[in-house]
Amino acid sequence: MARALLVIDIQNDYFAGGALPLWQAEETEARLIAAIGKARAAGNRIILVQHVSTAAAGPFVAGSVGVAIRPAIVAAAGDAPVVTKHVADAFQDTDLAQHLNGIDQLLIAGMMTQNCVVFTAMSRATDGLTVKVVSDLCTAPSAVVHQVALNALASKTDVATAAEVWA
Numbered sequence: 001m002a003r004a005l006l007v008i009d010i011q012n013d014y015f016a017g018g019a020l021p022l023w024q025a026e027e028t029e030a031r032l033i034a035a036i037g038k039a040r041a042a043g044n045r046i047i048l049v050q051h052v053s054t055a056a057a058g059p060f061v062a063g064s065v066g067v068a069i070r071p072a073i074v075a076a077a078g079d080a081p082v083v084t085k086h087v088a089d090a091f092q093d094t095d096l097a098q099h100l101n102g103i104d105q106l107l108i109a110g111m112m113t114q115n116c117v118v119f120t121a122m123s124r125a126t127d128g129l130t131v132k133v134v135s136d137l138c139t140a141p142s143a144v145v146h147q148v149a150l151n152a153l154a155s156k157t158d159v160a161t162a163a164e165v166w167a
Contacts, residue, residue: 001130004045004103007032007080007137008090008110008117010073011050013066014139019059022111023146028139029070031162032109035137036076038166039107046080047099048073049090049110049120088116091125105130107165109137114149121157132158134165 010029013019022028036046050069053060060067069082083096090096100106106129108121117138121131133153140146153159 001104002045002102003039003042003105003107004047004100005036005039005107005109005134006047006049006090006096006120007036007073007077008049008108008120009051009112010048010070010110011060011066012068012070013059013064014111015070018066020141022139023142024139025111028111028137029072032137033072033076035109035134035162035166036073038162040078042166044107045099045103046077047096048077048080048082049096049116050082050084051116052084052086054086088119089123089125090116090120091123097125100129103129105132107132107134109134111139113138113140113146118149118153121153130158132160132165134162135159136161 014022015025051060052062081099083094085094121133135150150159
């Protein structure tokens with residue numbers, strides 16, 4: 001089974017000092033870096049997603065410090081493609097589907113669990129793929145919001161930990 005790890009929006013604005021700091025952002029980033037290494041070692045394709053706002057001001061404005069994908073994620077991902085999105089669903093009005101040619105299973109990780117992760121996992125564009133959300137590689141504004149989103153997702157798609165995915 002050919003797999004891809006989709007890493008959504010690990011951008012400066014979601015970390016301390018950014019416009020929208022999230023719960024356990026640094027810990028999630030550290031787990032993501034380790035998981036990207038395991039995914040690459042297993043031959044899984046890595047795809048990064050970057051949210052770029054179309055607004056003139058606020059979070060994720062093009063060219064701002066906050067819009068940048070975290071350097072450690074970029075380094076871990078090597079030559080992985082970066083898909084630019086403007087809305088929650090990473091498939092909507094992007095070229096993500098083209099990067100998934102030959103992929104059977106899509107592993108989804110990133111920020112924010114209740115928004116971009118949910119909308120991407122539930123996208124009609126995933127029809128035909130086996131989708132798995134990697135719970136400990138995602139985060140949200142709070143632990144409660146994160147857990148509520150994961151519980152809701154688990155009724156619609158597979159949710160697993162990184163240890164279960166790369167056992």
